[in-house]
Amino acid sequence: MTALLKDLTRHPSGRIGLITFAVFLIAAVLGKTGFTPYDPLIQDRIARLQGPSAAHWFGTDLFGRDVFSRLMDGIGQSFIISFFSVGIASLLGAVLGLTAAWFAGLWDGAVMRFMDVLLAFPAILLALLIITIFGPGTWTSVLAIAIVYTPIFTRVVRGPALSLRRRDFVDAARTFGSSRRYIMTRHLALNLVAPLTVQITLALAWALVTEAGLSFLGLGTQPPNASLGLMLSDARNLMEMAPWLLWMPAVALMLAVLSFNLLGDALRDILDPKTRRRLA
Amino acid sequence: MSLLSVRNLKVGFGPRPEENQVVHGVSFDLDPGETLAIVGETGSGKSVTSMAVNRLVDYGGGRITGGSISYTRSDGASLDLASAAESELEQIRGREIGMIFQEPMTSLNPVMTIGAQIEEIFRLQQGLTRAEAREAACKALERVRIPDAARRLGYAPHQLSGGMLQRVMIAIALASNPRILIADEPTTALDVTIQAQIMGLLSQMKRETGTGMIFITHDIGLVAGIADRIMVMQDGKVVEQGPLDKILDNPQHPYTRHLLSAVPHFSDGKSVRSDKASADRVLKVEDLSVRFPVRTGLFRKHTGNIHAVERVSFELRAGETLGIVGESGSGKSTTARAILDLVKPTSGVTQVDRTRIGGTEKPTQMVFQNPNASLNPRLTVQSILAEPITAVGRRIDEEAITRMELLLSRVGLPADSLTRYPHEFSGGQRQRVCIARALMLKPSVLVLDEAVSALDVSVQAKVLDLLIDLQREFGLAYLFVTHDMAVVERIAHRIAVVYAGEIVEIGDARELLANPRHRYTRQLIEAVPSLERRRAEYSIDSRAMPSLVRPIGFTPEVEAWLGAGEDHFYRQEA
Numbered sequence: 130m131t132a133l134l135k136d137l138t139r140h141p142s143g144r145i146g147l148i149t150f151a152v153f154l155i156a157a158v159l160g161k162t163g164f165t166p167y168d169p170l171i172q173d174r175i176a177r178l179q180g181p182s183a184a185h186w187f188g189t190d191l192f193g194r195d196v197f198s199r200l201m202d203g204i205g206q207s208f209i210i211s212f213f214s215v216g217i218a219s220l221l222g223a224v225l226g227l228t229a230a231w232f233a234g235l236w237d238g239a240v241m242r243f244m245d246v247l248l249a250f251p252a253i254l255l256a257l258l259i260i261t262i263f264g265p266g267t268w269t270s271v272l273a274i275a276i277v278y279t280p281i282f283t284r285v286v287r288g289p290a291l292s293l294r295r296r297d298f299v300d301a302a303r304t305f306g307s308s309r310r311y312i313m314t315r316h317l318a319l320n321l322v323a324p325l326t327v328q329i330t331l332a333l334a335w336a337l338v339t340e341a342g343l344s345f346l347g348l349g350t351q352p353p354n355a356s357l358g359l360m361l362s363d364a365r366n367l368m369e370m371a372p373w374l375l376w377m378p379a380v381a382l383m384l385a386v387l388s389f390n391l392l393g394d395a396l397r398d399i400l401d402p403k404t405r406r407r408l409a
Numbered sequence: 410m411s412l413l414s415v416r417n418l419k420v421g422f423g424p425r426p427e428e429n430q431v432v433h434g435v436s437f438d439l440d441p442g443e444t445l446a447i448v449g450e451t452g453s454g455k456s457v458t459s460m461a462v463n464r465l466v467d468y469g470g471g472r473i474t475g476g477s478i479s480y481t482r483s484d485g486a487s488l489d490l491a492s493a494a495e496s497e498l499e500q501i502r503g504r505e506i507g508m509i510f511q512e513p514m515t516s517l518n519p520v521m522t523i524g525a526q527i528e529e530i531f532r533l534q535q536g537l538t539r540a541e542a543r544e545a546a547c548k549a550l551e552r553v554r555i556p557d558a559a560r561r562l563g564y565a566p567h568q569l570s571g572g573m574l575q576r577v578m579i580a581i582a583l584a585s586n587p588r589i590l591i592a593d594e595p596t597t598a599l600d601v602t603i604q605a606q607i608m609g610l611l612s613q614m615k616r617e618t619g620t621g622m623i624f625i626t627h628d629i630g631l632v633a634g635i636a637d638r639i640m641v642m643q644d645g646k647v648v649e650q651g652p653l654d655k656i657l658d659n660p661q662h663p664y665t666r667h668l669l670s671a672v673p674h675f676s677d678g679k680s681v682r683s684d685k686a687s688a689d690r691v692l693k694v695e696d697l698s699v700r701f702p703v704r705t706g707l708f709r710k711h712t713g714n715i716h717a718v719e720r721v722s723f724e725l726r727a728g729e730t731l732g733i734v735g736e737s738g739s740g741k742s743t744t745a746r747a748i749l750d751l752v753k754p755t756s757g758v759t760q761v762d763r764t765r766i767g768g769t770e771k772p773t774q775m776v777f778q779n780p781n782a783s784l785n786p787r788l789t790v791q792s793i794l795a796e797p798i799t800a801v802g803r804r805i806d807e808e809a810i811t812r813m814e815l816l817l818s819r820v821g822l823p824a825d826s827l828t829r830y831p832h833e834f835s836g837g838q839r840q841r842v843c844i845a846r847a848l849m850l851k852p853s854v855l856v857l858d859e860a861v862s863a864l865d866v867s868v869q870a871k872v873l874d875l876l877i878d879l880q881r882e883f884g885l886a887y888l889f890v891t892h893d894m895a896v897v898e899r900i901a902h903r904i905a906v907v908y909a910g911e912i913v914e915i916g917d918a919r920e921l922l923a924n925p926r927h928r929y930t931r932q933l934i935e936a937v938p939s940l941e942r943r944r945a946e947y948s949i950d951s952r953a954m955p956s957l958v959r960p961i962g963f964t965p966e967v968e969a970w971l972g973a974g975e976d977h978f979y980r981q982e983a
Contacts, residue, residue, distance in 0.1 A: 297783035
């Protein structure tokens with residue numbers, strides 16, 4: 130793990146991605162543990178709609194709440210939802226994809242056709258459907274986003290797993306009498322780490338955007354709690370009067386997405402033993 | 410005035426081609442009707458040199474950094490191809506300089522009929538109408554001796570065999586009567602009998618058309634039959650060039666001598682091994698058959714079986730090599746895989762003697778053809794060598810590591826190999842890792858499926874020597890599957906010839922190679938190129954192997970065995 134971090138700092142885009150991501154992660158952790166300059170929920174009628182200043186770095190909103198503090202809280206909220214949803218989606222997708230490729234036949238057909246059905250819905254529409262069924266809330270958002278992205282992970286894993294299964298080193302492993310579990314973990318899963326990692330970083334970025342979209346539509350995080358999408362939604366009406374309300378969460382969202390993409394690029398290079406030596 | 414005159418040609422790659430040169434000043438001439446063979450191993454720059462002639466090298470990221478390629482056009486004007494503009498080159502490529510590639514399967518568009526692909530050439534280059542082009546295409550196929558040409562025009566590439574496809578490629582290359590034909594390893598991907606046919610065809614074409622040919626190959630034995638002059642390349646330089654007989658009989662440069670001596674040459678059983686195997690039987694295969702179901706139609710109904718292996722029987726003794734030879738699709742690899750349970754045999758018995766050599770858990774092990782594909786790229790050599798140990802439920806302890814180190818040094822790999830990844834090794838070294846892995850559990854039988862076929866010729870010789878050494882040291886029995894007669898002559902004590910799923914001839918290697926009895930064995934041996942066969946006439950026989958698809962319940966008749974000596978048997982021919 131430390132070796133991976135070291136390699137990341139050596140990789141040009143990895144370094145930028147890692148620093149940006151670290152800044153966001155610290156903000157998220159502090160935001161969720163209450164170490165914010167102001168309480169993100171406390172309203173201050175006197176300090177309404179103030180521009181950025183020394184006291185309020187990112188200004189205040191319509192209710193006089195500190196935007197910087199709310200942003201930290203919102204980033205925390207968005208990160209929690211995307212991490213959990215992508216974690217579930219990737220785990221579920223990897224297991225489904227791997228077993229579909231390995232056992233083939235009926236199981237493969239059943240899994241993949243069900244994934245096709247899920248993929249047939251536009252992502253946001255499917256998420257809306259799930260939320261309508263279960264009612265809005267943090268964990269419903271996690272569930273909805275996880276279900277939306279599971280088919281993508283299943284496909285990303287199944288394709289390479291199918292071709293890996295036919296490679297000579299899998300046949301070689303069979304001649305030694307290696308167990309199915311050993312072949313699936315060492316020969317298949319290990320070779321899938323790289324595509325999966327890249328997919329995870331991309332999915333994290335999409336999940337951030339999807340979560341923001343759901344909150345923007347009022348179906349994700351509920352007021353008075355903060356989230357990036359909700360802050361954008363609130364800022365919409367005050368765009369001309371208080372542009373910082375829009376700018377701050379929008380730029381934060383953009384930078385977070387960018388940092389995941391940069392990290393994904395770097396991880397792809399680092400996790401491949403062929404490109405790894407060249408970087409070192 | 411020569412047709413092509415290359416002087417001090419330099420080619421480099423990458424953003425700074427001057428610093429990254431792969432061809433360092435090559436000069437040669439080619440006369441009309443002459444065949445120049447460029448011989449060299451992987452990375453010698455032979456392909457790059459030929460690609461520089463028609464400037465296809467520009468599309469591969471290369472750049473000509475010096476020298477000239479003076480080409481005499483049909484009107485006598487001379488043109489320097491090294492500095493010619495792309496528009497001029499387009500007029501020359503395909504029309505005046507044709508090219509044949511190594512892989513006929515990937516050189517043709519899979520979704521177009523071969524007729525459409527040949528007609529295209531005539532329409533584009535000679536401006537023929539559709540009907541005229543069709544007629545010309547048919548003639549072109551007849552010219553390369555494709556039987557039933559008119560019907561084959563409507564075939565898609567996948568419906569034709571590799572040898573037929575290479576003939577189509579030759580037909581396309583010759584369509585516009587080029588003055589120079591570049592053939593880049595045109596037979597490497599083909600079986601030896603098909604190779605002989607293509608070689609025969611190329612020399613007939615050359616005589617009929619007077620085309621100058623540049624023939625690129627790694628197999629110096631192959632050029633004896635076709636070349637007028639030979640150019641030997643190593644590391645981007647020409648080490649020696651001259652007339653065929655002079656190079657073969659009186660090589661001057663040490664590398665040429667090395668190529669001529671290190672490369673296994675086929676010599677009709679004169680150079681088989683003289684050591685003897687022990688009398689202990691370690692493997693007995695009896696009536697092994699493998700059938701694969703054929704399913705057709707919407708409901709995938711079982712309509713027949715592919716009889717891939719049909720009642721194959723043989724025995725193997727400790728310290729003995731049984732060579733299994735045959736062409737692709739003959740069932741030789743399936744036989745090997747069935748013995749290792751990689752495919753399920755339909756019937757038959759495989760007995761392995763487990764009492765010898767410590768009675769290991771896995772007495773048969775396998776080495777595959779392609780070392781790149783048979784090593785997991787994400788594991789270190791230590792993890793790779795550990796796999797057979799963990800597979801039988803043992804721990805990686807001090808003893809296992811000692812065995813790894815012992816085997817690595819035994820197969821000639823550096824001591825620090827354990828922590829390295831497969832891609833850090835060359836092809837030959839990777840195959841050594843595979844051999845070490847197969848020996849981890851002290852097996853008594855090693856199945857080698859084309860184990861040296863993917864390696865460069867001089868590497869091939871070294872790996873063969875290593876295998877022979879290991880066999881003597883550990884008393885291993887080898888089942889050596891190969892299509893290469895020269896290789897099998899070097900390593901086998903006994904040989905089994907497989908044709909259409911059956912063993913048609915089996916026996917002592919020297920006996921069998923010197924006095925082949927079965928028609929197919931004779932055909933196989935006649936097809937092998939060798940240094941002795943200069944400007945040989947290879948007969949063109951386009952008979953294909955019979956189809957192995959049979960209806961359900963079909964039991965093929967097996968012809969009786971005839972004896973031809975103490976240890977030499979062959980099938981009676983119908």
